[in-house]
Amino acid sequence: MPRYGIAIDTTKCIGCHSCRVACQNQNGLDYTETFNWIKDKERGKYPSYDKEYVPLQCNHCENAPCQRVCPTGATYTTPEGVVLVNKKTCVGCKYCMEACPYKMRIILHHEGIVVKCRFCIEMVREGGTPACVTTCPTQVRIFGDLDDPNSEISRFIAESGAEPLRTDLGTLPKIYYKRS
């Protein structure tokens, strides 16, 4: 069984938000709702100055705080390591939104449930790649199996030394970032 993850090269990101739009399209979301964010961070001091765009989405943590606090067990992890929400048992208590240190979950008020990035699991199971990955014009994201040492993502992480965000929080995220 693969263990899916995404590697993100922020040095390539131009902040065009295509990933966000592709994701909204794929998941039938309104333009105000999204599973993808791009945050910018200013680094350095003039004249050695740089603006970094950091694409953000659910980290599909192995030790997921959202799953631990979910009273109904609606949040679960698939065998491929993808953290999903069962739409039928979510009560919309929003405890998971408070518990997520990355704040990557949103509530759909019209459905009354909390939703998040699903790694486009239906497409992936049919051999495809998540929409945010394929749509990116500068190929910022690499999707693949973290357990396969020969996968493109594993080789990229090994070569670049990419690391997840805030590893000190102990949630074991599966999104890796190359930031310089």
Add this chain to the structure above:
Amino acid sequence: MPESAWGWLIVVYLFLAGSGSGAFLAAVYCDLLAPDWSKSLAKAGSLVAGPLVAIGTVCLVLDLEAGLWEPWRQVYLAKNLSSMIAWGVIILSGFIPVALLYAAALNEITFIGKIAKKYIRILEYVGSIMAVATATYTGVLIAVVNGVPFWNTPMMPILFLASAISTGLAAAMIVAAIIDITTIKTLSNFALGHVIFLAFEGLVLMLLVFMSLTRSTEAAISANMLISGVLSPYFWVLVVILGILIPFILSIIEYYEYGEMPKSLVIGSDLLVLIGGMSLRALIIFSASPPQII
């Protein structure tokens, strides 16, 4: 990215569950240790405890989204025992009936009350454990959240328990005065309770703020929001001065003046404790600051 998912309904719930369980503890204390001259306070405490927690629970349910429109989804609420909400559901479903039964027993309401009166000691002991569990759990609920570093400390349940006892005592005292205004003199005996618990609450609150300033960047952001930032006027005026300091001083005077204090001041001081307890919970929820991730 969404900032805070919880709002006023959760704040009101945290406050009512806390003061309701505090009122229960006050009632049991009066009935067990000082039964003669504190009857009306015991009765008042028992009468408000169940309804306060029940109204709080209604707020909690109103805050649900899919679970509110499709209530059958609520059967799943106690499925995952690693969630504090699941524990909360179990504790509340035990405590609310026990608290209502205790009110019926102590005030001999209907035949149920007369039957329950035979088992009043059991109701008191079991109910007290559940009341402490309710008050503490409201703090644990947010203390286990590592998405908000300011909340993520074992001091939170201790603060909530202390505040629950002082607000519960205040609620019981106000209702005691409404039921029987002549009882107001004997209320001075309980001013000492306010002195002790308000002092303890103030101490824990001070420790929480000081520790948060150095614990992590994000906890410091929240603590600074309270002591010098956008929320500071509310924190200093509503929580510290009106909610703790003034009732603390009034309670000391009330205790030494034994029954000579104007009624308006006695009731006023209790109302201030309630305002402080509510504000404390609101400010803790609204000062939430997530970890800085990039």
